[in-house]
Amino acid sequence: MLFRYRGSEGMLAWAFHRVSGVAIWAFILLHVFDIWLANVNPKLYDDLLAIYGSPFGRVVESLLGAALLYHALNGMRIIVMDFWPSMTRYHKQLWYSNWVLFAVVGLPILVQIMAPAFGLKPPFSFGG
Amino acid sequence: MAMRVTRSGSARPQGGGWELAIWYLMRLTGLGLFVTALGHFIIVHFIFDPAIQNANWIETHRWADAAWRTVDWLMLSFVVFHAFMGLRTVVGDYTMGSARMVLTMLLYIGAIVIFAMGTMALVTFPFPVRP
Numbered sequence: 001m002l003f004r005y006r007g008s009e010g011m012l013a014w015a016f017h018r019v020s021g022v023a024i025w026a027f028i029l030l031h032v033f034d035i036w037l038a039n040v041n042p043k044l045y046d047d048l049l050a051i052y053g054s055p056f057g058r059v060v061e062s063l064l065g066a067a068l069l070y071h072a073l074n075g076m077r078i079i080v081m082d083f084w085p086s087m088t089r090y091h092k093q094l095w096y097s098n099w100v101l102f103a104v105v106g107l108p109i110l111v112q113i114m115a116p117a118f119g120l121k122p123p124f125s126f127g128g
Numbered sequence: 129m130a131m132r133v134t135r136s137g138s139a140r141p142q143g144g145g146w147e148l149a150i151w152y153l154m155r156l157t158g159l160g161l162f163v164t165a166l167g168h169f170i171i172v173h174f175i176f177d178p179a180i181q182n183a184n185w186i187e188t189h190r191w192a193d194a195a196w197r198t199v200d201w202l203m204l205s206f207v208v209f210h211a212f213m214g215l216r217t218v219v220g221d222y223t224m225g226s227a228r229m230v231l232t233m234l235l236y237i238g239a240i241v242i243f244a245m246g247t248m249a250l251v252t253f254p255f256p257v258r259p
Contacts (some may be wrong), residue, residue, distance in 0.1 A: 006216045017137075024219060025211040028164065029242065035186075042183030054178030061178065067171055072166055075158045078137035103205040112174050119154070126175050 019075050020067035023047045027064055055117035062113050069106050073098040138217065150213055157210040164203035188256045197250045204246040212239035 051057045077094045080087050081122040087094065108124070115122045141147040172181060172190075179192070191197050214237050219231045 018218065021211075021214050025215050028207055028211050029238075032242045032246045032249075036249045038183045038186055039249050046182045049178070049182055050173065052181075053177070057178070061173060065173060068165065070167055072162050076162065079155050082137060082140065107172075109174050116177060116179065122177060124174070 007021045012076055013077070013091075013095050015077075016070055020071040023067045024064070024071060053116075058113050058117045062110055064107060065109055065113065066102075069102055069109075070098075073101055154210060154213060156196075157206040157226060160206040161203070161210055164186075164199065164206060168200070187254055191253055194255075201236050201247065201250050204243065204250070208239050208243045208246070212236070213240075 015115075023076055034045060034048055037048065050121065052061065077091070079092060112122045112124055138151070141151050172178060191200075215235055216232055219228060219235065222229060
């Protein structure tokens with residue numbers, strides 16, 4: 001159904017933008033609450049942090065990062081078409097170049113986040 | 129041929145007023161978040177591992193400097209507007225009448241609460257004690 005809708009790429013871009021946006025909104029609620037908690041009850045925050053560092057937490061963080069990166073890139077696509085209407089003709093090319101950027105930027109981040117879940121050292125080190 | 133524009137953002141509202149201002153602010157805060165939110169994710173998930181970021185780490189590293197708190201407060205302002213106004217569009221698309229009004233009001237209240245909680249954390253979090 002999703003792929004037969006005649007909106008094709010534009011419709012998918014919209015659907016992904018909406019789903020990722022709502023997911024990020026939900027995370028923002030949790031995230032502002034946990035940072036608020038870090039001050040009000042640091043001990044409880046540290047317990048919660050154990051989940052963020054766990055393998056399960058890392059999978060969720062990777063999904064969050066994917067939603068964030070997609071939403072950011074497609075948001076740029078929207079801005080480009082809004083303020084430069086002739087680019088709307090190339091909305092499919094913009095959408096596919098988004099996915100190229102998504103993979104190029106996202107894969108190293110994915111490896112970095114997931115490595116500790118497999119008992120490996122994160123590949124990129126920043127000497128801190 | 130009729131306009132067959134496939135797009136994922138809403139069309140620019142005609143006639144000015146609040147809706148047009150919100151439309152521009154969604155794009156402006158979006159640009160702001162492209163820098164601040166992606167930068168934030170890179171810092172707390174790529175440069176540093178989440179496992180080390182306990183309350184003490186926030187105090188002694190992340191928020192030891194008022195400048196970082198200012199950046200994070202800017203990000204908070206952007207994200208509260210962008211996320212809650214985005215949800216308002218979603219609510220507007222799927223509900224109508226009193227349900228839409230109640231849910232939209234709840235979103236506005238939620239935005240104020242989240243903004244207050246985030247600001248409270250940023251302002252009242254202790255600074256590291258320097259000898």
